[in-house]
Amino acid sequence: MPSTGTVRFWLLDASYEVVGKIPEIRLWGVTDDDLRIVVIDRSFRPYFYVLPQDDVSPQELLKRLNAEIHGKRPVLNMEIVEKKYFGKPVKVIKVTCLIPADVPKYRELFRTLKGVEDVLEADVRFYMRYIIDHQLRPCGWHEVKVRPLPKNKNWHVDAVYEALEPPKPIEYDRLPRLRILAFDIECYNPKGTPKPERDPVIIISLMTSEGEKKLLTANDYNDILLLREFVDFVKSYDPDVIIGYNSNRFDWPYLIERSKKLGVRLAVSRANSSPAPSVYGHYSIVGRANVDLYDFAEDMYEIKVKTLENVADYLGVMPKDKRVLIDGIEIYKYWDDPNLRKTLFEYALQDVMSTYGIGEKVLPFAMQLASLVGLTLDQVGAASVGFRVEWYLMREAYLQGELVPNRIERPYAPYKGAIVLEPKKGVHENIAVLDFSSMYPNIMISKNISPDTYVPPEEVDDPSKYNIAPEVGHAFRKEPPGFYKRVLSKLLNFRRQIKEEMKRYDPQSVEYRILDERQRAVKVIANACYGYAGWVGARWYKREVAEATTAWGRETIKETIKLAKVLGLKVIYGDTDSIFVEYDKEKVEKFIEAVKERFNLEIKPDKVYVRVFFTEAKKRYCGLLPDGRIDVVGLEAVRGDWAEIAKEVQERVLEIILKEGSPWKAVEYVRSIVDALRAGKVPISKLIIWKSITKGFEEYEVRAAHVVAAKRLVKAGYKLEIGEKIGYLIIKGPGKLADKAWPYVLVKDPEQIDYEYYIERQVLPAALRVLRYFGISDNILLSGHKQATLFDFLGGA
């Protein structure tokens, strides 16, 4: 066994355990030569800070703290250190403890002591503390001086090392050859949503990055061997990343409950342990990254109902029309009937292939995000945007010697946001859309907006030393650069640098792809900083910061509009950081220059519409692009809570209007759909309306249709979780709309459907939203004969 050496590894997961009263950090990684290793560091200790009150000397407080712990279990060390708190130099007492569990104990003990202003950074998990303090990068490479340790037979790794000093992150853009395992389970469900205490798992489908596909099946209705096979498969394949779809909310909890009931040890981790519920609602599998791809699907706003097959279809991984689809509620029938089982096998296989395919599309971004914000791969997806931003900020704070503010409960405090212009309604030709690039981040940088540069009105002396926000009057010191300014400048520079580097690579290359995902991750975090600052749950929350940012934003866009008008550009519309103007190449170029000159902000032409149509409403329009594509914004056609048939009709109407300029052709088309509806020729799937259940049933104050439908679904034995979408149909009969809403899975007879509702409340309103502006009324759409319209008057096409 070699004595010491240097190991280069890619960080996959981090965990810790107290062994013999010593906390032990475990870094699970993959080496440059593709070995799975764990690096152990027993030298790190948990700590937190005690901030003295203004009038109390740190030395004096240190004495008091020492007196307080006298006779109790001692802390490891207490010392005075210099840090910054909201930019101001402070002396704080760093309290280092023996084990992580001591931190909350001493925090409580010290917090209420006389002379203590606050206790800081006592709520940072031990392994996160380690990652931050050594600036480790999850999904990034490190070098570490190590001494090999004897292998622990409980750990599924090729080698165990003791770190002789903390690992150092290194620049190295290669990806390790990761073993990725996609899995999906099917459960027996004759009574609606399956219950682990009652219903067996019948199939577990698996796919690996080597292309191996495998179906593990139950012995009819006995799944005990199936579960054991699954554990054995995971152990022998030994994946680095395990991906599933909705696995944190369904597959893992189900498998865990089921194993418990059947007495199977679900020891799938690299430390021989079971998946354990952890932060942000994810399941932690020690030594591996357990990634739920659903978390990333949530950011794909184009997909309205985020089922596995819809996401796979959207990403081009597994076209919906070329795969086996089984209605979830009918799975048990395919199991019961031996002749149908092979269809179910096919279905399960396609599910896991879809999952694997989505993983290929999503993981590169997930890894870049993890690396940027410093959360492990399995946590980064589960963490909300606010927490992703916050971890990034905490890393930066550490680098800058800034103390991390505590999270405190605050009441919600509203403030004014952006401006939306009243659109000039109707059809316009040749319209350019100009956008400010990263408007809020750039405003925060140029005005130095930050909690630590904010100065309350009574302390404002010489106004020339401050940037004063319009409308709201908040003042921010011009110097020195505040926390947000430093962080955002770094992020924007980083992104510029990445984009520069991308030019050196072939867009088809792996390097290019990695860099592109990296710049995307940087952009996402930079753009979320403003919203984060205005979030009452944020550690670096400051209402005035968010409020001043939007105030300068409003001023900027208003002045920009004036400038456009001065240059003779007609402004059609604008929202927050964009303006729509007539596209006159020369004038637009001049205008871009003038904006740069005036605000030191970049405004870029985003696109030019050949034709664009506005209703009188804000945030709803439709544009025809030079390549013939159609952009629909805000209208029913892009909303998930309208029936597919209504959306389809509106989209086609828009296309006819924008491409052919013929309202009458559109009318004919709408009539044909109305006829088809009445004739029952429209598939029921196009009539389903999808709406989210956003809270518990008791919390609803009105009898809304989707809630009534959801209750009916639950009554029929289905489980529904908050945040889930319910698909319902409107059925013929008396009473309120809500009375007529039934979950589609419970509607057996198409005759029950209230087609008149779909005509009057779905298709016609969606069509008329557009056609009304061409003088078309609902009567015209419903009756058969042509009448003169305003459009004819105006001599339209």
Place this chain on the structure above:
DNA sequence: GCCTTGAAGTTACCG
């Protein structure tokens, strides 16, 4: 008691 009206509740969008 019936109908109209407007506020309130609700969702999902835009940037």
Place this chain on the structure above:
DNA sequence: ACCGGTAACTTCAAGGCG
């Protein structure tokens, strides 16, 4: 558990009418 601005739907209760 990132923000505010916005449209549009349905429900519900108040008010007017008779």
